[in-house]
Amino acid sequence: MMDLPTDGKPLKSHLRRISVLVLLLLLTHHCRGQSQLIGSPQPIVANLGDDIILPCYLEPAVNVAGLTLEWTRPDMDPRFVHVMRLGNELVEMKHQLFKGRTSMFTDELKNGNISLKLSNVQFSDLGKYRCFIPKLDRQAFVQLVFASGPASPPVISLSGVDGQSGGVVLQCESAGWYPEPEVLWLDAEGKLLSAGPPETVRGPDDLYTVSSRVTVEKRPSSSFTCRVQHNNTNRTTQTYFHVPDDFFIVPSSCSASVAVSGLFGFMLVIAAVLFVWKWRQTKTGEKKDRSETEERRQLMEETVERLNTDLQRLTEEKRRREEEMKKETQECNKKLLEEKNRGEKELKELKKELNDQLLAEQKREEEARKHLKEQLDQNKEFEKKLQEEKRGRQEAEKELKDLNWKRWRARRKLLDMRSSSRASARRIRTQTRDLILRLTNGANISGSETLPLSTNIWQTGC
Structure with missing residues (x-):
């Protein structure tokens, strides 16, 4: 038995809790x-x-x-x-x-x-x-x-110079990927370089364009590789790039003359003179280094501009090739559409020809059925006539049998009549002979006897 609550709370609150628990259990089971x-x-x-x-x-x-x-x-x-x-x-x-x-x-x-x-x-x-x-x-x-990859390898360009480290900023860009690829930077020994997160842009054709930047410093072999690859396929493309040593900026160091203080003022004066002279030499070196740096910077900017021009040319070439491929694709689709239309037209004509042949076959079949039906009707009429003729022959045979039977009866009757006539004739001849004998024998015949005899002869037909 279930014990009732004895903590003083109303019974309705406990029933409400139990109802909620039951509802939750039912919902959980249903889900x-x-x-x-x-x-x-x-x-x-x-x-x-x-x-x-x-x-x-x-x-x-x-x-x-x-x-x-x-x-x-x-x-x-x-x-x-x-x-x-x-x-x-x-x-x-x-x-x-x-x-x-x-x-x-x-x-x-x-x-x-x-x-x-x-x-x-x-x-x-x-x-x-x-x-x-x-x-x-x-x-x-x-x-x-x-899985889609680009038609050409990635393009590496000089994006700028890092003023703090004196390194060169390289940019790698590759378009026409699906799904989103991975970009790796490698040095001449094949080791991975630390680069920032790549920038990914998805175009209207659902293909990705990915770009990545890395800052490289001067090395014994300033050759670098940008590799773009899919993680789940074997599709990989890469480009090698060599940075000339002149593109790297070596930061200048300002060296100050160390003033040697002494106990004697003459040494201080000499130190001051030496300091001024060294400071002027340092300023001259800094101007020379600054001019060399400016020349390198201008050379680098010209190289970057030339590379950007080449990139634009390659981009225009790529666009031109894409337009040509698009035109070829449109022409191919047009030819395919024409072939499809021609095939559908031929198919329609063939269907029409087959339908005409089928209708002609159906018409001939109907005519054959009609002719067969007429032949069957004629056969039925012929069989009906044969049955009627057979029935008439049977009736004629029956009538012939009846006629023969009647002839046989008439002949039999005639024979019977002939037999009866012959018997009557024999009886009459016998009576006549007897009468003649009686007359010839001279019997005393009275007149009374003569009359009945003549009457009897009359009755017998003599």
Whole structure:
């Protein structure tokens, strides 16, 4: 049994706390029971011809082997990349560009893994993919991008001079990267140099332009390397640069004459004279060093200006080449579009020709069916006539049989009549003979007997 609170607090406050705890437990259980579909927060980087995997899985894991699973590209028509239903792929629904190049890990579906394997990656595969489970109403997105590098090595230029250390500031710039690359500075021995964080600018074409600066001091071998590379690919490009020794500024040192104080004033005067003379010599050396420094600075500025001019020329050359490549790409796309239109036109004409042939075949088939139907009707009429003729023949045969039967009966009756007539004739002849015998024998026949005899003869038909 649960003990009631005895601390003097109202019972309603305890019931309110218990209700809140129960509600929190229910919400926690409800949230745990719903799986989330997780994709990739970072774009998947691929090279042309690679086999890559677009990740997508349920967390916590749920068996989805018996559900409908969809991978789509919203920017394509049809949008389906890969569709699974009850563990079987619906090939007829997928876009023709992905036929034979997509697959899923069927053994991992029971673990909630619905990642897609895309083989032989093409430029047309670039885009945003959607992983979707209709029954659970869960979706995730994965972005596929290509690893891109510049068409030319990085450009190193002299950015300035560090007045404090007398070192030279080098700037390295490289454009046309994706994703964002890493910039390294190396000396002649291959050791890393300490440089500030690079500056990265993302252009409208989603490609990165990266630049980095480093301050280098005079060394036995003043050769330096700027290396730009991808962290997750093997794409690397670098440029070597040698800084002449004249570009480095050696700071001048002002040496003051040390005054030697003595106990004697003559030594002080000599020290003062020597100090003044040394100070004038130092000033002359400083002016000479300053003039040499100015000459070096002017030479360095001229070199920087020349390098900047070369950089501008290279930039214009690059822009010109990009415009030429863009024009070539547009012409190629135009030719491809013309080929596509011509192919579609030929396909339409072929479809029309096939449809005409199909209609002609259907028409001939209809005529053949009609002719066959007429033949069948004629055959039916002929069979009907044959049946009627057979029936008439049967009736004629029956009538013939009846006629023969009647003839046979009439003949039989005639024969019977002939037999009866012959019997009557024989009886009459017998009676006549008997009468003649009686008459010829001279019997005494009276008149009374003569009359009945003649009457009898009349009745018999003699």
